Amino acid sequence: ILLGILLLPVAIKALLYFVLAPIAARRAPVSVLPGGSGVVETASPAGSARSVEVAIEGDEELLVHPAYLQSSPAGASKDTKWLLDWAYPLSSLAAGMVALIRMRAGKPEIVVISATRDPLDEVGMLRVPAGSAVVLHPRNLVAVAYGRQTPLKITTRWRVGSLHAWLTLQLRYVVFHGPARLVVKGCRGVRVEKAGGGRRIDPAATIGFSANLAYSTARSDTFAAYLMGEQPLFVDSFAGSDGACIYEETLRADARTGLFGRGLEGFSDAMLKAFGL
Helix, strand or coil: CHHHHHHHHHHHHHHHHHHHHHHHHCCCCECCCCCCECCCEECCCCCEECEEEEEECCCEEEEECHHHEEECCCCCEEEEEEECCCCCHHHHHHCCCEEEEEEECCCCEEEEEECCCCCCEEEEEEEECCCEEEEECHHHEEEEEEECCCCCEEEEEECCCCHHHHHCCCCEEEEEECCEEEEEEEECCEEEEEEEEEEEECCCCEEEEECCCEEEEEECCCHHHHHCCCCCCEEEEEEEEEEEEEEECCCCCCCCCCCCCCHHHHHHHHHHHHCCC
16 A cells, blocks of 8 residues: 555656657647747847846837836936736736836937846847737736837737647737837846747746747656656747747746645736736
8 A cells, every 4th residue: 555655646647748748749739820920039139137228219119117127318208108008908917017117218218127126037138020929928028119100019819729728828828019129037037049940948937939939838858857846747849940939047936836836826827827928
């Protein structure tokens, strides 16, 4: 009986890893905007850092979360935009993108965006050109710059019929369309990598990805790593020729707790992820 009790968790994990995970991985991947452009470029020379400089032109405006605005030109026009997008009020509230500072300079100016509150956060700037689109978790967004004649466009896509969407607990995808520059935060830094023939990332670290990529779940690299709890059963998998995936350098201490690991807090985090937030 004792031996059975000790071996039962191992047997369950072996069943999940060797039987169920390969079946799930063979299902068709999710493609949010198939056939579109997925070009995403790193706009800051150093990648990510404690602060980044955002150059805004006279015909541009900048939306920035107040907690991340470090310095700004004294002569710039500033007012409050209460929601990131009035078409998605609940999403803006849930992602914390409320009471944003809207800035217009009238001439070329430099604004410094910095992770001033959390010592582990860094910020990085992404450039999404016209015709391209990126799926992003709005909770990682801290600022966005765009032309006044080309306002920021945000759309959503649901994929409730995909097994991969249910396995990752992400049923809705929030898509940001170019042209725009997005400043995102990440624990110890933000990395942008070309998907190419395929990249695999811990799902707890994923910030976003090009909307044209094939997104799916894949079995973790080795059974031993999964058995000892070093890797989750499934990791995020991305593939595509001209797309990129965006992720945090380091997982936060509570990133692996899952749906029920932190009680109501873990449950609420899972619900936000289901809605793409």
